[in-house]
Amino acid sequence: MFWLYAFLFxxxxxxxxxxxxxLVWGPVSPSFPKVLAYHKVxxxxxxxxxxxxxxxxxxLDYLLDSGFCFITEDLFLDTVSGKRIGSGREILMTFDDGYxxxxxxxxxxxxxxxxxxLIFMVTAYAGRENRWELRxxxxxxxxxxxxxxxxxxxxxxxxxxHSRTHCDxxxxxxxxxxxxxxxxxxxxxxxxxxxxxxxxxxFGRSNLSVRTEARAAGYExxxxxxxxxxxxxxDPFDLRREGVWIIDTCGSLGNKLGQGKLFWAEDLKGRAIxxxxxLTPFFKGKSSLDLRL
Ligand SMILES: [Zn+2]
Numbered sequence: 001m002f003w004l005y006a007f008l009f010x011x012x013x014x015x016x017x018x019x020x021x022x023l024v025w026g027p028v029s030p031s032f033p034k035v036l037a038y039h040k041v042x043x044x045x046x047x048x049x050x051x052x053x054x055x056x057x058x059x060l061d062y063l064l065d066s067g068f069c070f071i072t073e074d075l076f077l078d079t080v081s082g083k084r085i086g087s088g089r090e091i092l093m094t095f096d097d098g099y100x101x102x103x104x105x106x107x108x109x110x111x112x113x114x115x116x117x118l119i120f121m122v123t124a125y126a127g128r129e130n131r132w133e134l135r136x137x138x139x140x141x142x143x144x145x146x147x148x149x150x151x152x153x154x155x156x157x158x159x160x161x162h163s164r165t166h167c168d169x170x171x172x173x174x175x176x177x178x179x180x181x182x183x184x185x186x187x188x189x190x191x192x193x194x195x196x197x198x199x200x201x202x203f204g205r206s207n208l209s210v211r212t213e214a215r216a217a218g219y220e221x222x223x224x225x226x227x228x229x230x231x232x233x234x235d236p237f238d239l240r241r242e243g244v245w246i247i248d249t250c251g252s253l254g255n256k257l258g259q260g261k262l263f264w265a266e267d268l269k270g271r272a273i274x275x276x277x278x279l280t281p282f283f284k285g286k287s288s289l290d291l292r293l
Contacts, residue, residue, distance in 0.1 A: 014265075021264045025271075028231045028240065033071075033079045034257050035092045037200075037225060037241040040141065041105040049277065050246050053105045060113060062250040063091065066259065070115040073158040077197060077220055080236050091257070093117040094223065094241060096162055096200055097130070098149070100142040107157070120162035120200040120223075121149065123187040132166040146191045153192040160198035161185050161219070168203055169210045177210065181217040198222065204274055211237040226271045243270050 039049035041056045051059075063070075071079075071090045079086040093110070095102055098121040110117055125132065127145030144152075153159060161184040163169060169177055185196045197220045201210065204225035214222045214237055222237040231240070242256040255262040256270070 017268060018264055021268055025229075025231045025267060027263065028258070029234070030088050030258060031086065032234055032240070033076055033086050033090055033092060034068075035076070035094055035223065035239065035241040036256075037223075037243045038093070038095050038102075038106070039097055040099055040101060042099075042101050042141070049243075051244060051248075052246075053109075056106055057109045059244070059248075059250055059253055060109060060115065062253065063257075064113065066254065068257065070117075072116040073118045073160070073198065076118075080221055080234070080239070094160075094200065095119045097122055097166070098126070098144045098159075098162065099130070100144045100148065103144065103148060103152070107152070111155070116156060116158065118158040118160055118198065119144075119152070120160045120198075121184070121188055122162045122164065122166045122202075123184040124164040125166070126187075149188070149191045153194070159188050159192055159196060160200060160223075161188060161196055162200045163202050166202045168205050169201055170205050170207045174209075174213075177213055178217070181213055181219075185217055185219070200224075203277060206238060211235075225274045226267070231267070242266075243274060245273055 038051060038056070041051050041053055043052065044050070068089050068091050069087075070093055071086075073092065075084070075090075076092040078084045079090070093115060095106070095117060098119050102119075107117070122130075122132065122143060125143045126149065128143055130141050130143060149159060161181070163180040164184045164187075165180065167180065169180060172180065181199065185199070188196045195218075199214055199217075199219045200223040204223075206214075206222070206224060211222065220236070221239055223239045223241050225241050225243050227233070227235065227238045227240050242253075244253065244256075248256075251260065252262075252266055252269075254260050255266045
């Protein structure tokens, strides 16, 4: 009986998962620019979107030693628009939510290695606690304030919008949707005194209406985590990113970036984790409207 269960779990289940993955999503084109999505670089917290400083730094060195290089938001956008051809080994580093802790825990390691990064701000929470997140013990973290954003922008870090209140944009009326997209862009532009070119959808959630409004608001590109449909489709307003979670190792990071043979398993894992994280707005209500400032 043991061998039957072992056969089912180790052979049949992975085989069926692989076939389903191949039919529904399939491989990513190797030439697509790669994007990593980090959130918190900190000690333990209840949730999966954190990473220890030690592991974060070792992952940077692993990627550099593996021959990857990191590019700026500008170069990345030129690659997406076809103005330049990427090498296929270029990575854009992104951080969602704009947590203050990354100023100490992540950004110095990037500066030491001359790695650029794009940070997505939840503008109504700039300088405030993350009250939009589920209230679990130890989950209160501060977001960067505008003075810190200005300082980091002067040091070469790029900034994009992650909405005003981190709500699920697909559940908003058109007026609220526009407010989230337009005002957040204006607020960051006022702080950094230069155009905000990109937006990252909270929880990675968008639909046709959200993508249309993001384009109308003047963004040049928009990021999700795992787009629906085939992975070899490159939509500038539904750009794929590889989420990096506490359970990830250098090996899994390599697979996410096409280094190993298990990209399909990492894709399925990332989609499953993102699906769970996407339940937050259902627990919090329609949006963070009660917290809207
Ligand atoms: Zn977020």
